[in-house]
Amino acid sequence: MNIFGVLDYFSSFRADRVVDVTLLVVLIAVLIPLVLLLLRSRNILENWTEMFERNTIVTAMRIAMTRRGKKEAIHALAQSVDEISEPLHEYIVSKKSDLTEFLDVSIDEGKTSTTYDILLDSSHVLNGDNKSNGHSLRKVLEDYGAVIIKIVDGSVDRTDVESFIDSLAKYTSVAKNQVGLAVAIGEDISPEAKESVTKFISQKVRGLAINHLLLIDKPSFTPPHSLPSTPQTK
Numbered sequence: 001m002n003i004f005g006v007l008d009y010f011s012s013f014r015a016d017r018v019v020d021v022t023l024l025v026v027l028i029a030v031l032i033p034l035v036l037l038l039l040r041s042r043n044i045l046e047n048w049t050e051m052f053e054r055n056t057i058v059t060a061m062r063i064a065m066t067r068r069g070k071k072e073a074i075h076a077l078a079q080s081v082d083e084i085s086e087p088l089h090e091y092i093v094s095k096k097s098d099l100t101e102f103l104d105v106s107i108d109e110g111k112t113s114t115t116y117d118i119l120l121d122s123s124h125v126l127n128g129d130n131k132s133n134g135h136s137l138r139k140v141l142e143d144y145g146a147v148i149i150k151i152v153d154g155s156v157d158r159t160d161v162e163s164f165i166d167s168l169a170k171y172t173s174v175a176k177n178q179v180g181l182a183v184a185i186g187e188d189i190s191p192e193a194k195e196s197v198t199k200f201i202s203q204k205v206r207g208l209a210i211n212h213l214l215l216i217d218k219p220s221f222t223p224p225h226s227l228p229s230t231p232q233t234k
Contacts, residue, residue, distance in 0.1 A: 050212075057081060058216050061183070068185055068218040070103050070118055073149050077120075081181060083144045084120075087137040091125070101126055107174050114167050118149035121177060145180025145211060146171065156186035156215055161196040168210050178209035185216045 060080035065072045078089040092099070105119035122141045127134040141147070148171065150164050164184050172179060184193075197213055 058214050062216055065218055084140050087140045091137045109174050114170050116148050117151045121146035145178040147181045150184045152186035155188050155190050156184050156193045157190045158192040158196050161193045172209050181212045183214045185218055188217045189215045
């Protein structure tokens with residue numbers, strides 16, 4: 001405005017203040033939509049990043065598991081979750097245990113208790129034959145959060161997902177620890193179960209410290225049917 005001589009028409013102090021206020025209002029009106037667009041874009045990028053991370057873990061664990069078993073799921077974690085893969089792998093190959101400390105773990109809630117098929121948290125890590133390896137995994141689980149896995153015989157439906165979420169809430173309440181990764185593994189996943197997880201992710205309850213909730217379908221291996229032999233003609 002100064003280059004084009006517009007300000008020459010405003011010589012008084014009051015007129016200069018009017019121009020300043022007008023420009024300020026215009027700049028604010030322009031910047032507010034830009035800031036809102038930036039915040040919305042950041043939320044979209046965060047959602048995409050989280051979705052990509054979830055899909056990567058699901059695909060990697062599905063490929064790594066030879067069958068739908070508890071120990072196989074723990075070994076698949078060591079190959080699929082970057083945050084805990086290295087210390088968990090070192091823990092598996094170095095310790096003198098069969099990983100039973102992570103299987104069928106019960107958490108007391110007064111007069112009742114809840115049993116988890118697989119529960120990896122810092123309080124259940126053993127030292128094994130190398131204390132440093134146990135300490136490394138324990139420290140990682142303290143930062144990342146517990147890993148809880150549910151194995152379902154058959155299809156994972158809405159009831160399985162809802163009961164699993166309830167058990168996760170009980171763990172966070174009793175153990176005073178966050179859940180870094182929760183996984184339900186079944187023969188297949190029903191559409192209702194997927195809808196429940198999507199709803200949980202979009203409307204995550206405040207105060208419920210569950211970072212990732214995943215569903216993995218791992219069909220049981222069925223050998224192919226042998227074709228009947230064709231009689232040879234003489």
